[in-house]
Every structure is written in C-alpha cells, then in structure tokens.
Amino acid sequence: xxxxxxxxxxxxxxxxELDAGGEAHIKRHGPGSDDNQFHDYLFTRENxxxxxxxxxxxAAGCGxxxxxxxxTATLEVFGTYxxxxxxxxxxxxxxxxxxxxxxxxxxxx
Amino acid sequence: xxxxxxxxxxxxxHASYVGIARVEETGLQGMITLRGDLxxxxxxxxxxxxxGQGVPDVRRVAVDGDSGACxxxxxxxLLLVPYAEVEAKxxxxxxxxxxxxxxxxxxxxxxxxFRVSNGPAREVMAKLAPVDLSPGAFEPxxxxxxxxxxxxxxxxxxxxxxxRVICFRSVADYVFKxxxxxxxxxxxxxxx
Ligand SMILES: [Zn+2]
Numbered sequence: 001x002x003x004x005x006x007x008x009x010x011x012x013x014x015x016x017e018l019d020a021g022g023e024a025h026i027k028r029h030g031p032g033s034d035d036n037q038f039h040d041y042l043f044t045r046e047n048x049x050x051x052x053x054x055x056x057x058x059a060a061g062c063g064x065x066x067x068x069x070x071x072t073a074t075l076e077v078f079g080t081y082x083x084x085x086x087x088x089x090x091x092x093x094x095x096x097x098x099x100x101x102x103x104x105x106x107x108x109x
Numbered sequence: 110x111x112x113x114x115x116x117x118x119x120x121x122x123h124a125s126y127v128g129i130a131r132v133e134e135t136g137l138q139g140m141i142t143l144r145g146d147l148x149x150x151x152x153x154x155x156x157x158x159x160x161g162q163g164v165p166d167v168r169r170v171a172v173d174g175d176s177g178a179c180x181x182x183x184x185x186x187l188l189l190v191p192y193a194e195v196e197a198k199x200x201x202x203x204x205x206x207x208x209x210x211x212x213x214x215x216x217x218x219x220x221x222x223f224r225v226s227n228g229p230a231r232e233v234m235a236k237l238a239p240v241d242l243s244p245g246a247f248e249p250x251x252x253x254x255x256x257x258x259x260x261x262x263x264x265x266x267x268x269x270x271x272x273r274v275i276c277f278r279s280v281a282d283y284v285f286k287x288x289x290x291x292x293x294x295x296x297x298x299x300x301x
Contacts, residue, residue, distance in 0.1 A: 008183050009168055009254075014239035017256050060256040062182035 002070075005080050009062040021055030024067050025087060025106070049073050051096055051103045053088060056080075069096055117192075120221035120281035128292035130228030134285060138175060138222045139195035140275075141188040141202065145211030155205035159198045160188050170252040170265045172273075179252050179263065187263070187275070192217060221281035225288060226271035231301050234264060234272050236291040243301055258287050 002015040011017075023045050029037035046052065052072045057065045067085070069078040069092050078099060079092045087108055088096075096103050103109065121134035141159070145152050153164050162171040162178040165186070170179045172189060179187040190198045195217050202213045225233050235242040238255045247253070252265040260283060262276040276284045 011168070011253070016239055060261045061254045063185075063254075064182060 002075055002077070004056055004066075004068050004077060006058045006061060006064070007066050007080050007082050008064040009058065011058070011061055013058055013061055017058065017060040019057040019059040021057055021065060024053040024055050025108075046106060048105065051078070051100050051105050053105055053108075055083070071100070117218065120278045121285050124285055126285075126289040126292065128228075128289065128294045129297055130230050130233050130292045131224075131226050132233075132285065132288040132292050133224050133226075134281070135222045135224050135273075137192040138217065138220075139190035139192040139198065140215070140217045140220050141190065141195065141199055141213055142181075142216045143186045143188055143202070143211065143213045144184055145206070145209060147184060147186065149209060149211075151205065151209050152211060155202050156186065156188065158205065159190060159202050165252075168251055168253065170250060172265075172267075179265070181254065181263070187216075188213075219278050220275055221278050221284065223274040223276075223284065223288060224271055225274065225292070226269070228292070229297060229301070230266075230270060230272045232298055233288065233291045234274075235300070236298075237287055238262075238264065240264075257284055260284065 003012050004018060006013050026041065029041040050071055050073055052070060054068050055065060056068050065083040066080055067083060068080045069088055070076060078095045081089050081092050117137060119134060119136045123134055123136050125133035147164050156162065156164055156178055160176045160178050161173065165171050165178050165180040168180055171177050175189060175191050177189040181187050195215050199213060199215050206213065231242045237257045240253050240255050241247060247266065249266045249268050252263060254263045257276065260276060260280045262274055262284065264272055264274050266272055
C-alpha cells in the first residue's frame, strides 16, 4: 500500500484516498509550437524503472493536487511537494540523491 | 400534514440505529461552503459574525451546537449555522465579503449529517475510513476529510467522544447503512 504525505493538509494519506494524475512537470506546448512538440506534449511519457516524478490528488481529502517523488521498482517514497513548482525543490532532489546517487529524470538530476 | 413542497426534510429524516453504538441522522443543518483567502482579516470577521468562531487552523474544527467552522482545504471552510438562519447568514456573509476574492454557497440541502455516539464510536468509524483513529492520534477538535468505504466524507470528534459525519446527500442512505453495519451488535473489535 502506497502512503503519501499531503503537503497541504499534512495527512499521511493511504493510496485509496488519492487519485493518480500521471507524470509531473509536463510542459504544455500549445499555440506557436510545432507538430513534434505538440505530439510529445500529448503522448511522450517517461516510463522509468526507478526514480519517477508524479502528480497525485488528495481526492477524498482536501482535494488538492501535489507532486510525489518515488521509486517505481520499490515503491519507496522520497518525498512529496506542492503543485505550484516547475521542478522538484532542492530538498526533494537531495532526498533522492541520498538514496539513488547519480539519478536523473528528464532534465533533472 | 404540512405542505410537502415547502417543508424541508433532511436526507434520512432523523433515521437512527442502535447497535454497539447509536447512529442517527441529526436532521437539518445549515451549511455554507466558503472559498477564499483564509488569512484575510475581512474573511475572519465575516466568519466570526456568521458562526461566532475564528478561522480554524489546518484540519481543525470549532463547533458549538449547530454553529461552527470546519477546515476543509487551504482555501475552503465549511460553516455551520442554524438551518433556519442560513439564508440570512449567507446574505450577511456576502455583504461583508464584497470586494474580496471569495465565494460562499448554501449547501445545506446538498449534505447529510450523522452522529455516532453511546459506544465505541472510534471503532465504528475506524472500520470505514483509512485513518488512524486511535486515542492520541485523533482527538476532539480535529476534522478529517476522508473516504467512508466507497464515498467521500468528513468526520470529527466531539468532546464526549461522539463522531459527527458529513457526506453528500446523494449518498446519505449508503452512509447510514454503512454506519449501521459497522455498529452491528457483536461486531466489537476491541482494538482501542
Ligand atoms: Zn490533503
């Protein structure tokens, strides 16, 4: 059972209280972008065995979206952080580095 | 009989069940959903006037009788007011909040309220929600929005150890049956 800490209401929420929202930090390519960028925005996703950054929603709780950094192979959670950021905060990156030295995910490392 | 159209009835019309604890639908309760900046002084003043309470802290409730304020999310409160006064309270609230980035809506008839008392209420609730309800982990004054079996609900504990449960009116019958089954005679777990 996956348990994630909701950064808004402070609850350690069990998976059944949460909705999965797919990959985190996807840059929207809209007007002005070319077909390839739009294609990648719509369809290209990371599918790592290891460190992954995701969006989750505390659906049955406070209703807010947040981010989670976890390992898809072990389900270990490195940390959660608010939705209003474009990349994981330094403390989350440090927490991942402590457990998975040399990790990278898209442009982050 | 009074006019069935003009006389409001709560979702379960005070249905009750007695097993290892008492489950009852508490009837009509005025409820106002308020969204806005919870740190705003104007908002605080409006809430005080409507409920007699201050702005509750994260995951806290301040309820006295049928008036109070419940924390719902970082930008949302549920205000409890007497059912008969809800329209007047809402009008006063909107008057005070003029110019504020806030939204207040009367949701009284879109919700149902239950009370679980007279017995191992912690145990009854713990069967239904993925929440640590052990003494010390969950105490009076804290509110938890969570899942009650398959539907969303909010629960808090009163000073006497009873639980209040709020759910959507559309699932009131489901929640009443859920609470009743969880309070069946002989279903004590004795974990707390
Ligand atoms: Zn939350």
